[in-house]
Amino acid sequence: xxxxxxxVGTELLLGQIxxxxxxxxxxxxxxxxxxxxRRTTIxxxxxxxxxxxxxSLERADVLITIGGLGxxxxxxxxxxxxxxxxxxxxxxxxxxxxxxxxxxxxGIPWNPSIGRQAQKPTSxxxxxxxxxxxxxxxxxxxxxxVIALPGPKGEFDPMAHGPVKEILSTLQGNxxxxxxxxxxxxxxxxxxxxxxxxxxxxxxxxxxxYAHTGEVHxxxxxxxxxxxxxxxxxxxxxxxxxxxxxxxxxxxxxxxLEDAVIELLEKQGATLAVSESMxxxxxxxxxxxxxxxxxxxxxxxxxxxxxxxxDLSGVSRETVEAHGPVSEETATAMAEGIRKRLGSTxxxxxxxxxxxxxxxxxxxxxxxxxxxxxxxxxxVDRSQFRGVREDIRRRASQVALGMLRNKVLEQV
Amino acid sequence: xxxxxxxVGTELLLGQIxxxxxxxxxxxxxxxxxxxxRRTTIxxxxxxxxxxxxxSLERADVLITIGGLGxxxxxxxxxxxxxxxxxxxxxxxxxxxxxxxxxxxxGIPWNPSIGRQAQKPTSxxxxxxxxxxxxxxxxxxxxxxVIALPGPKGEFDPMAHGPVKEILSTLQGNxxxxxxxxxxxxxxxxxxxxxxxxxxxxxxxxxxxYAHTGEVHxxxxxxxxxxxxxxxxxxxxxxxxxxxxxxxxxxxxxxxLEDAVIELLEKQGATLAVSESMxxxxxxxxxxxxxxxxxxxxxxxxxxxxxxxxDLSGVSRETVEAHGPVSEETATAMAEGIRKRLGSTxxxxxxxxxxxxxxxxxxxxxxxxxxxxxxxxxxVDRSQFRGVREDIRRRASQVALGMLRNKVLEQV
Numbered sequence: 001x002x003x004x005x006x007x008v009g010t011e012l013l014l015g016q017i018x019x020x021x022x023x024x025x026x027x028x029x030x031x032x033x034x035x036x037x038r039r040t041t042i043x044x045x046x047x048x049x050x051x052x053x054x055x056s057l058e059r060a061d062v063l064i065t066i067g068g069l070g071x072x073x074x075x076x077x078x079x080x081x082x083x084x085x086x087x088x089x090x091x092x093x094x095x096x097x098x099x100x101x102x103x104x105x106x107g108i109p110w111n112p113s114i115g116r117q118a119q120k121p122t123s124x125x126x127x128x129x130x131x132x133x134x135x136x137x138x139x140x141x142x143x144x145x146v147i148a149l150p151g152p153k154g155e156f157d158p159m160a161h162g163p164v165k166e167i168l169s170t171l172q173g174n175x176x177x178x179x180x181x182x183x184x185x186x187x188x189x190x191x192x193x194x195x196x197x198x199x200x201x202x203x204x205x206x207x208x209x210y211a212h213t214g215e216v217h218x219x220x221x222x223x224x225x226x227x228x229x230x231x232x233x234x235x236x237x238x239x240x241x242x243x244x245x246x247x248x249x250x251x252x253x254x255x256x257l258e259d260a261v262i263e264l265l266e267k268q269g270a271t272l273a274v275s276e277s278m279x280x281x282x283x284x285x286x287x288x289x290x291x292x293x294x295x296x297x298x299x300x301x302x303x304x305x306x307x308x309x310x311d312l313s314g315v316s317r318e319t320v321e322a323h324g325p326v327s328e329e330t331a332t333a334m335a336e337g338i339r340k341r342l343g344s345t346x347x348x349x350x351x352x353x354x355x356x357x358x359x360x361x362x363x364x365x366x367x368x369x370x371x372x373x374x375x376x377x378x379x380v381d382r383s384q385f386r387g388v389r390e391d392i393r394r395r396a397s398q399v400a401l402g403m404l405r406n407k408v409l410e411q412v
Numbered sequence: 413x414x415x416x417x418x419x420v421g422t423e424l425l426l427g428q429i430x431x432x433x434x435x436x437x438x439x440x441x442x443x444x445x446x447x448x449x450r451r452t453t454i455x456x457x458x459x460x461x462x463x464x465x466x467x468s469l470e471r472a473d474v475l476i477t478i479g480g481l482g483x484x485x486x487x488x489x490x491x492x493x494x495x496x497x498x499x500x501x502x503x504x505x506x507x508x509x510x511x512x513x514x515x516x517x518x519g520i521p522w523n524p525s526i527g528r529q530a531q532k533p534t535s536x537x538x539x540x541x542x543x544x545x546x547x548x549x550x551x552x553x554x555x556x557x558v559i560a561l562p563g564p565k566g567e568f569d570p571m572a573h574g575p576v577k578e579i580l581s582t583l584q585g586n587x588x589x590x591x592x593x594x595x596x597x598x599x600x601x602x603x604x605x606x607x608x609x610x611x612x613x614x615x616x617x618x619x620x621x622y623a624h625t626g627e628v629h630x631x632x633x634x635x636x637x638x639x640x641x642x643x644x645x646x647x648x649x650x651x652x653x654x655x656x657x658x659x660x661x662x663x664x665x666x667x668x669l670e671d672a673v674i675e676l677l678e679k680q681g682a683t684l685a686v687s688e689s690m691x692x693x694x695x696x697x698x699x700x701x702x703x704x705x706x707x708x709x710x711x712x713x714x715x716x717x718x719x720x721x722x723d724l725s726g727v728s729r730e731t732v733e734a735h736g737p738v739s740e741e742t743a744t745a746m747a748e749g750i751r752k753r754l755g756s757t758x759x760x761x762x763x764x765x766x767x768x769x770x771x772x773x774x775x776x777x778x779x780x781x782x783x784x785x786x787x788x789x790x791x792v793d794r795s796q797f798r799g800v801r802e803d804i805r806r807r808a809s810q811v812a813l814g815m816l817r818n819k820v821l822e823q824v
Contacts, residue, residue, distance in 0.1 A: 281693025288692025
């Protein structure tokens with residue numbers, strides 16, 4: 001059994017946005033034991049779209065489309081699937097009512113193109129889309145399965161990982177491809193590779209490294225008759241890698257560094273406050289992206305200006321004047337100040353110059369200080385990063401999370 | 413004249429790495445006036461690869477392949493192009509000598525598969541690759557042009573932007589495709605379309621809407637003999653759209669809502685402080701992602717806990733107790749409090765429940781209050797959003813930026 005993925009949209013085709021959905025879908029197919037043999041990107045053009053879908057249906061057992069289900073005249077996927085399958089379109093009254101309710105509640109006047117979202121090809125059943133107005137489609141005809149998903153990320157992701165994965169996993173009897181990703185911080189890709197090189201020669205599971213900003217991922221993949229059997233092939237390899245890399249492995253699969261930190265803080269029964277200058281709130285945003293962060297994260301200061309460093313983070317004017325806002329001393333005073341202010345177990349602070357130019361204080365682009373304070377102690381890290389503003393900020397928040405994790409690991 | 417791009421590699425196909433090269437290539441094609449009509453991703457499989465290349469050659473005038481030119485047995489693109497074109501392979505002695513020199517200097521023993529990189533289809537000329545061992549290919553046969561590029565980024569990028577762009581720009585006499593994107597906030601996609609539907613029927617420029625979280629993009633595209641001539645076709649359409657949508661158009665191309673806000677604040681000579689509960693710092697992170705934000709952005713509070721709302725954002729305990737942390741009153745007190753604390757022209761605050769569960773205060777998931785305060789006044793917005801945690805937070809920061817922009821627009 002093989003599958004093809006067709007991504008629909010002129011913006012995608014012309015490279016104005018990067019397609020991250022098709023890779024997600026390809027990995028889900030692999031998890032369900034269905035080989036993905038081709039991916040196609042096509043624009044919002046009726047003839048080319050119908051052509052691409054028809055060709056895919058000739059070659060593949062399963063066709064998955066992403067995008068083009070919206071309400072505008074550019075959104076052609078629903079109609080094109082019907083055309084490729086030789087189906088008619090029919091209206092689904094419940095969806096139409098739902099749409100009417102949705103738009104009238106928001107005071108948006110109805111227009112006929114909205115109503116297109118209430119149509120489906122005759123051979124289709126609907127896949128619920130709790131985060132948007134366009135439902136997904138599942139068509140079964142002539143031995144082929146067609147699944148259509150909407151393009152917006154907030155709608156695509158939960159549908160792909162939820163109901164669509166469930167449908168796909170029932171299609172292929174007894175072979176699954178299962179992967180597990182180990183997430184590593186505090187080591188670069190070549191360091192990781194040097195330590196585990198001999199383990200990377202195995203055939204099952206395969207071990208492949210991927211570099212990300214401030215972390216490295218190792219993907220372990222095995223094929224077996226069930227997810228459990230594949231997991232049993234992967235388990236000893238995970239164990240062997242963990243023995244070599246120790247606490248550098250901070251998470252598995254979707255478990256991010258911020259998830260690991262919040263979890264550890266909760267385990268310790270500790271609380272946290274932050275003071276951010278250069279990152280402007282990014283560290284706080286990452287921490288609070290974790291559901292339940294409020295149990296351990298109290299909040300903090302966006303200490304961007306000198307005034308905010310003083311008023312909100314308790315840094316004395318003398319410290320800033322003597323050492324400059326981008327300094328070991330100011331970073332430490334920020335961490336200690338915010339900890340005292342909010343009465344938290346830990347305080348963590350970031351100050352630096354993210355560029356693009358040398359700052360007023362004459363500090364080079366990429367110079368970053370991350371400080372941490374606790375009852376009776378503090379620690380400060382100095383880094384010199386390369387890259388653009390966004391990378392430098394991301395790396396700084398990554399250092400802060402890594403530092404927190406190491407400290408809490410000593411306590412729990 | 414139209415082109416197709418074929419990306420080759422099992423890792424790409426299975427979604428283990430994201431394809432960023434094909435989007436780069438698509439944009440280069442557009443700059444050279446060549447329409448990209450399809451992109452295909454195919455694995456390292458001989459029959460499927462030859463099939464995909466042959467099909468592309470039937471449909472397109474120009475075929476560009478990316479990847480699969482390396483020395484391993486997995487690298488099939490060179491041979492597959494020869495097969496699809498009906499060419500033989502021949503060895504290029506100069507390339508073979510260069511390879512032999514390269515490998516012997518590095519003490520790497522020669523093996524026959526390295527020698528494959530010295531071969532080329534008979535109809536091909538070589539494209540120099542200064543950063544790698546595999547040269548690129550340019551084949552011209554039966555009125556078709558095939559260009560093959562290597563996959564490693566350090567080799568692909570300079571070749572694509574250099575010699576390949578030069579070759580492509582000579583193919584299509586003197587036609588370029590130029591696009592401009594208008595960014596719109598405060599209206600949904602279907603509302604925008606309802607207002608400009610008649611304008612969307614034009615053929616040049618084409619007008620296509622795209623929905624993003626909390627904003628809509630309209631892409632205007634024209635084909636002409638030069639970038640300037642295309643811009644002259646787009647200008648009157650931009651004007652016509654701006655007349656209908658007014659100040660809802662906040663930016664062009666890469667100009668984000670946060671860029672527009674920082675720019676307007678600077679124009680007014682105003683300063684800003686934020687107080688973020690639910691978003692945990694995301695609004696601050698977005699504002700400070702703008703280079704030069706420090707001229708207008710003073711900082712603020714991540715008022716996640718009730719204690720932080722009181723200590724850092726000057727909200728009274730009575731207000732929180734009487735109305736709850738997720739309320740109009742608390743939002744307003746946060747905005748007024750942080751404005752007073754940092755002495756800024758404007759204060760803006762966000763509180764809400766991003767989910768996934770109904771909060772302690774019994775407020776539904778997605779309920780968000782955004783408040784703004786200034787000398788002698790304040791304003792508060794109540795929204796009920798759908799979607800996952802990440803979307804709700806993004807939409808909330810989007811409302812805050814839109815509110816700020818509207819207020820500052822009144823002043824400048």
